[in-house]
Amino acid sequence: MHRALPALLASLAVLLATLCAPTAQAQQGLQAKFDRFLDTRIVPAARVAGVPQDVIRRELSGLSPDTSLPGLGDPDGPERPPSVNYQSEFRAPAGYFRDNQFNALAAQGRRLAQAHAATLSRIEARYGVPSRIILAIWARESGYGAARIPNDALRTLATRAFMGTRRDFFAEETVAALQILADGHITRADLRSSWGGALGQPQFLPSSFLRLAVDFDGDGKRDIWRSVPDTLASIANYLAWHGWVKGRDWGYEAEVPASVSCSREGPDRGQPISAWVREGVSRVKDRPFPQHELAQPGFLLMPAGRNGPAFIATDNFYVLKAYNESDVYALFVGHLADRYGNNAGFVQGWKDVKTRSRGAVRDLQLELEAKGHDVGGADGLIGFKTRRTLGLEQEKAGRRATCWLE
Ligand SMILES: [Ca+2]
Incomplete structure (x- = not known):
């Protein structure tokens, strides 16, 4: 036996003991760090934001980090950049638009449009956002409110602020969640979020809730968890605040001739829709662009380049992107909104495009x-x-x- 081997084995044993140290001890350490983090980072910021001391104490005492959340790192280490593409919105476009899903959502949306017709028409009149757009966002965000929203929002947000990515951002959102509780819109037990910390049926971050959630049923509470009128009006208010242009649609599927390069895509390369028409761009199925849109700006949108449908988008398409910074997200919403009408799919197909890691x-x-x-x-x-x-x-x-x- 080599003379160094016993020593090596001994140090391996020490290493193993360290690695397998009782998890209870590690958990205690993590909890102590988390408590310190709350005391030094969250509590002072909540006080500055005007959250009463008794609310701070009540909501933060006994709070533990939720280490089951995805995308966490070492609380003492640098923020870990996300290595996994969690958001399905950023995968290849083709798999994102499935006809059977649209068929189901369109049928359900039509029923809900009837059930909530009076509310929707009052919301549309007040905010200038079409009902079908509001419904489509509701569908995309929470399956018209049917999706399970499983997480304790405060715990989720505080954990992300403590050991996730974008820690300063989530620290502010944690304070905003405390403000929501202090305002009494919702009880702690009902303050549920996604694992990303987005609240209720419209999936608002707490800061968006504070700024833009609406009490539309008039019960004095902005309840985007259980109230359909509050949920729908909050979505409309969010879009109006982000610049929804009343009277315009989101966009139109279009045929783009080879003479118009796909490299002209983008919200910074707009021109009046009539100018695109002069260059040979036409709407699919030989339908004309609506007369009132022709003098307005239009933008070339080709989410899969030449491998999928092309569109002339309006400014409102980029308002939808305020909800989620992804072209296919906004297109999903716009397309679903169109399908409440005749439920027609895209005319141009999505090819199975090449993806890379x-x-x-x-x-x-x-x-x-x-x-x-x-x-x-x-x-x-x-x-x-x-x-x-x-x-x-x-x-x-x-x-x-x-x-x-x-
Ligand atoms: Ca309400």
Whole structure:
């Protein structure tokens, strides 16, 4: 036996003992750190925000971190950048638009539109947002309120502020949740959120709740957990506040001739819809663009480049993105809103496009940035700036632009 081996085995034993240390002890350590974090970070900020001392004490005493949440790291270490693409919105577009899902949601939405017709028409009159858009967001966020919203919001938010990513952001949201409780809109037991900390049927972060949630049924409480009128009006108020343009639609599926490059996509490349028409862009099924839209700005939108349907989006499409910074999210909402009418799918199909890992996309974005392009940040996600840059590079290389990975 080698002379060093016994010593090595001994140190291995020590290492093993350390690694397998009673989890209870580790938990106690984590709890103590969490308590310190609440005392030094959350409590003072809540006081500054005007949350009464008795509410702070009542809600934070006995609070423990929820280590079962995804995306957490070491509370003492640096914030871990997200390595997993949790949000399905950022996957390849084709899998996101399933006909059977739209069929079910459209049928259910039509029933709900009838059941809540009077409320919806009052909301539409007050906020200028069409009922079908409000319904579609309600569907996407919580399955028209049917989705289980399982988490204790305060615990979820405080845990994220303590050991998740974007800690300062979630510290502010934790304080906002305490303000909601102090205002008495909801009891602690009913203050439920998603694992991301989004509240109730419209999935508002607490700061959005404080700013934009509405008591529409007039009971004095802004209840986006149980009240349908409050939920629907809050969604409408959110969109109105983010700039919904009354009287305009979200966008139109369009046929884009080869002479109009897909590299012209984006909200910063708009022109009057009539100018797109002059360049040969037309609406699908030979329908004209509505007369009142022609002089208004339109934006080329091609979520899968040349591998899927194309659209002329309006400013309202980008208002939908205030809800979720993803083209396919906003398109899902707009498309569902259209399907409450004739329930017609997209005319142009989604091809099974090539995808790569988020890391590989990020590497590609870094290469494009090195060439002087603005890809909207090398985040591994394929947004319009990345798509149009891919198109420009393809054209430069003398190939047909697809504005997608090849
Ligand atoms: Ca209410």
